[in-house]
Amino acid sequence: MPEKTFTFTGWNAVIVGIVLLAILISRLMSFGNNTDPELREALLRQLNSEFYPNQVSRMEALIAQQDSSVLEEGVGDVLTSTLDILSVQTSYPFLDFSSPRIIIVKVTYDLGDNTGFKKQYYRYKYGMIGNSWQYQRESNVISYYLNFM
Secondary structure, rough: OOOOOOOOOOHHHHHHHHHHHHHHHHHHEEEEEOOOOOHHHHHHHHHHHHHHHHHHHHHHHHHHHHOOOHHHHHHHHHHOOEEEEEEEEEEEOOOOOOOOEEEEEEEEEOOOOOOOOEEEEEEEEEEEOOOEEEEEEEHHHHHEEEHOO
16 A cells, blocks of 8 residues: 655645644633532532542551551541542533533542642533533543543
8 A cells, every 4th residue: 555645835834734723722722620610519529439438448447556646646637638629620522512511520639638639530421401510430631631522
């Protein structure tokens, strides 16, 4: 099979460059912070369902230890740790104009236990009618940036 090559010169190169630049700019505009309270509530529910079972297992491990000073310190850390959502960013599909949309959500949160900020990516289905957010599954950074359709 012969190889095909494309060469763009002159005005053709300018037109191709402008089209690629327009696609890049419109893709970057589809990223953004989301302040929808319904989405924040859905994310908080999802993060809590992952966070609190981990806290229970930490508490069980502390109770199993014999050292009371370690137990007191560890229980204090477990009881004072809270889940705070710091930012919510969404990646809307670039070429999808239908409803419901599949949206990749990047959430940055802090557990308050001095472990630092954490980032998590989720895939949600967003229905415009009724402003409903439905959790589908965990996602990744590649899906966040390549959410075209």
